[in-house]
Amino acid sequence: MAQRTQNAGLMKLKLIGLILCLFAGTSVFAEGEAEAGAEKFDAGKTIVEHISDSHDWHILGKEPHAVSVPLPIIVYNKERGLSMFMSSRFEHGHKAYAGYVLRENKIEAVNELEEIPAEQATVSEELTAATYDISITKNVFSLLVSIVIMLWMFMSVAKSYGRRQGQAPKGMQSLIEPLVVFVRDEIAKPSIGKKYEKYMPYLLTVFFFIWINNLLGLIPIIPGGANVTGNIAVTMTLAIITFLITTFSANKNYWQHVFAMPGVPVGVLVLLTPIEILGVVLRPFVLMIRLFANITAGHIIALSFFSLIFIFGEMSTGLGFGVSVLSVAFVVFMSMLELLVAFLQAFVFTLLSAIYFGAAIEEHHHDHEHGDAHVEEALLI
Amino acid sequence: MERVYTKGKNTKAMELIKPEIGLIFWMTVSFLAVLFILGKFAWPVILKSLREREESIANALNSAQKAKEEMAALKSDNEKLIMQARAERDALLKEARDTKDAIIAESKNKAQAEANKIMAAARESINNEKNAAINELKNQVAAMSIEIAEKILRHELANDDKQKTLMDGLMKDINLN
Numbered sequence: 001m002a003q004r005t006q007n008a009g010l011m012k013l014k015l016i017g018l019i020l021c022l023f024a025g026t027s028v029f030a031e032g033e034a035e036a037g038a039e040k041f042d043a044g045k046t047i048v049e050h051i052s053d054s055h056d057w058h059i060l061g062k063e064p065h066a067v068s069v070p071l072p073i074i075v076y077n078k079e080r081g082l083s084m085f086m087s088s089r090f091e092h093g094h095k096a097y098a099g100y101v102l103r104e105n106k107i108e109a110v111n112e113l114e115e116i117p118a119e120q121a122t123v124s125e126e127l128t129a130a131t132y133d134i135s136i137t138k139n140v141f142s143l144l145v146s147i148v149i150m151l152w153m154f155m156s157v158a159k160s161y162g163r164r165q166g167q168a169p170k171g172m173q174s175l176i177e178p179l180v181v182f183v184r185d186e187i188a189k190p191s192i193g194k195k196y197e198k199y200m201p202y203l204l205t206v207f208f209f210i211w212i213n214n215l216l217g218l219i220p221i222i223p224g225g226a227n228v229t230g231n232i233a234v235t236m237t238l239a240i241i242t243f244l245i246t247t248f249s250a251n252k253n254y255w256q257h258v259f260a261m262p263g264v265p266v267g268v269l270v271l272l273t274p275i276e277i278l279g280v281v282l283r284p285f286v287l288m289i290r291l292f293a294n295i296t297a298g299h300i301i302a303l304s305f306f307s308l309i310f311i312f313g314e315m316s317t318g319l320g321f322g323v324s325v326l327s328v329a330f331v332v333f334m335s336m337l338e339l340l341v342a343f344l345q346a347f348v349f350t351l352l353s354a355i356y357f358g359a360a361i362e363e364h365h366h367d368h369e370h371g372d373a374h375v376e377e378a379l380l381i
Numbered sequence: 382m383e384r385v386y387t388k389g390k391n392t393k394a395m396e397l398i399k400p401e402i403g404l405i406f407w408m409t410v411s412f413l414a415v416l417f418i419l420g421k422f423a424w425p426v427i428l429k430s431l432r433e434r435e436e437s438i439a440n441a442l443n444s445a446q447k448a449k450e451e452m453a454a455l456k457s458d459n460e461k462l463i464m465q466a467r468a469e470r471d472a473l474l475k476e477a478r479d480t481k482d483a484i485i486a487e488s489k490n491k492a493q494a495e496a497n498k499i500m501a502a503a504r505e506s507i508n509n510e511k512n513a514a515i516n517e518l519k520n521q522v523a524a525m526s527i528e529i530a531e532k533i534l535r536h537e538l539a540n541d542d543k544q545k546t547l548m549d550g551l552m553k554d555i556n557l558n
Contacts, residue, residue, distance in 0.1 A: 232398050238412070
């Protein structure tokens with residue numbers, strides 16, 4: 001319990017940090033625009049660029065001479081059909097290619113199909129609205145890498161279980177086994193109860209998916225360093241899957257508790273039922289926000305410390321070097337914390353999913369247990 | 382509606398909380414794929430092996446416990462046997478001692494009785510001998526007395542006077558009767 005409350009505190013701190021950074025980003029941008037032309041280091045822009053998704057994998061350097069790994073662009077347009085090419089064709093947003101331009105990392109359809117400088121191209125709103133961008137972006141690439149890692153890891157572990165039947169775990173098995181046992185004994189069994197086995201594949205997959213992607217996000221070099229689990233699309237997809245599993249496995253008892261809590265007078269039900277219905281939607285929403293905010297905030301904090309080096313470096317080179325020592329020390333400290341957070345957030349997401357599944361299939365409801373579950377939930381938020 | 386491409390204003394920070402359709406698509410596809418593949422090929426194998434191993438460990442622990450209990454039972458059995466043997470030995474020893482004592486006592490008694498018997502027999506034969514001797518002595522004394530009395534009578538009744546005197550005396554006694 002203590003650990004969870006602590007996590008809630010950490011979470012709050014991070015949310016504040018995130019909000020501050022968003023505001024700071026905007027204000028720094030405004031300043032940047034005011035003195036256009038002067039190539040000043042813009043911490044907000046740099047940080048937001050790093051934690052956002054992008055169509056090429058930036059490695060080093062500044063705009064005209066930036067070194068980046070091009071990634072495949074896949075665009076489907078209702079009129080033009082499917083187009084596939086490498087993001088290097090856009091020349092970092094300076095060229096229009098095959099009827100598309102890259103603007104602020106968004107693909108927009110233009111009227112001109114030939115290769116022309118982006119400034120001369122005219123964006124068509126109708127065509128852009130009919131365009132679906134399913135490119136292999138930085139996050140998608142990192143996601144695919146993580147999935148390859150997962151498949152390789154767990155298939156090989158499954159194979160060694162087959163090969164080394166009844167023997168003590170060895171190698172990768174010894175890494176995975178305590179975690180699998182942890183998910184089974186500490187998350188699934190207490191939260192779901194007897195029917196936990198049905199939900200084990202999802203819980204294990206989601207736990208390892210979040211954990212591995214959190215860890216990959218902490219590695220600064222390719223293919224790590226993307227902000228996969230700190231991307232709202234990813235956390236939304238996971239939350240929706242949890243929501244769908246909860247909804248489809250829910251029994252009569254669950255819906256009865258949502259729409260007409262037994263043993264509650266009608267007058268109170270008028271108040272309670274909307275809250276319960278809201279709760280059904282809010283739970284996956286909070287799952288989505290929690291993971292997104294925690295991981296993004298972690299990235300922002302690390303990047304903010306690095307930005308300090310360049311902000312001070314612009315004032316004087318010596319100051320920049322001086323600050324770098326402190327910054328690196330702080331980033332090391334934060335990374336240690338993030339290692340913990342990477343595990344903790346995977347644990348929390350899995351645990352809450354399991355609690356929701358447990359609530360959905362619970363047969364007989366004891367009032368005191370009900371109370372406990374709500375207290376736990378409140379603490380985790 | 383058309384507009385000329387311009388360097389956009391900053392909306393990037395807000396873009397952070399707008400989910401991208403492309404990423405949702407890839408995320409859904411790849412997550413469901415990994416869920417399906419691992420759910421079919423990896424997790425069941427891992428969970429099954431874990432369960433089996435746990436069961437075998439539990440069984441092993443159980444049988445170890447049982448073996449321990451059996452050992453303890455055996456040990457207590459052994460102790461009981463040893464105790465029994467010891468008790469038996471003690472009993473045997475005691476019996477032997479008793480028997481020995483009894484035999485000694487009996488033989489003592491027998492010897493005593495025998496001795497008594499012998500003594501009694503001896504005493505009897507001594508008595509008999511003594512009586513016989515006494516009898517013989519008595520007979521001899523009687524014979525000698527008779528002989529002496531005969532000799533004395535012979536001597537006393539050697540002359541007539543003396544015979545007469547005796548006769549008178551005897552006569553006197555008869556008269557008195």
